[in-house]
Amino acid sequence: KAGVTQTPRYLIKTRGQQVTLSCSPISGHRSVSWYQQTPGQGLQFLFEYFSETQRNKGNFPGRFSGRQFSNSRSEMNVSTLELGDSALYLCASSSRASTTDTQYFGPGTRLTVL
C-alpha cells in the first residue's frame, strides 16, 4: 500500500501571499488530519477532515483553512502568509474505524515565508 503523500515537499513564499498544500491519504483512509510543526511550538493540531467534513479544529486563526474531496484527498490553505507561518506541515491519515486508530504521517511540506 502506498503511504501518505504530500505535495509539494518544499515551498518558498513571501509575506502576504497565500499557499495551498496537498495531501493524499493511504488508500481506504477517510480521515485526514493536519499539523504544524515548528521548533518552538512542536506539533500543533490544525484540523481533521472525515468524509469531506471538518470534524475537529485546533486553535489557529481563520487564515488557515482546509477541505477534503470525495476521494479523501485533502488540501490546506493559508492566506495572507506571515513570517511565523514558516514550518513543516504534516498530514496524517487514518481509517477512523475505531477509537484506537493509528495515524500515519506523510513526509511533510516545508514552507518558508520570506
Added chain:
Amino acid sequence: GNSVTQMEGPVTLSEEAFLTINCTYTATGYPSLFWYVQYPGEGLQLLLKATKADDKGSNKGFEATYRKETTSFHLEKGSVQVSDSAVYFCALSEGGNQFYFGTGTSLTVIP
C-alpha cells in the same frame, strides 16, 4: 484537558547504552497512547502503541507500558544503536482522531 509531557532533550548516549525517555499524560478519559519517531527530513512514523492500562507496546527493541496509576508511558530500549538517532514523540488520543503530542525528545547515539 488532554496533554502530554515528555522529558526535555537532547539526549546523547553511547551505542549499546540503555535508553529511557519519560512521558506522562493528562487525559479526561481512557486514551490510547503512542510513541512516534521522526528521522531527519522525514515525517513521523508509528513506533509502538498501547490502547489500555497495563498494555505493553513493543517494536524494534523499544518497549513502553501503559501505566494508568502513574499516568505514564515511558519509552525504553535495552541497547541503542546509531540508527536509533531521531526525535521521539509521545502522543495520546481519546478517539475523535485528535492526537495530542509531546514536544519531542531528540536522541543522538554516538559510536
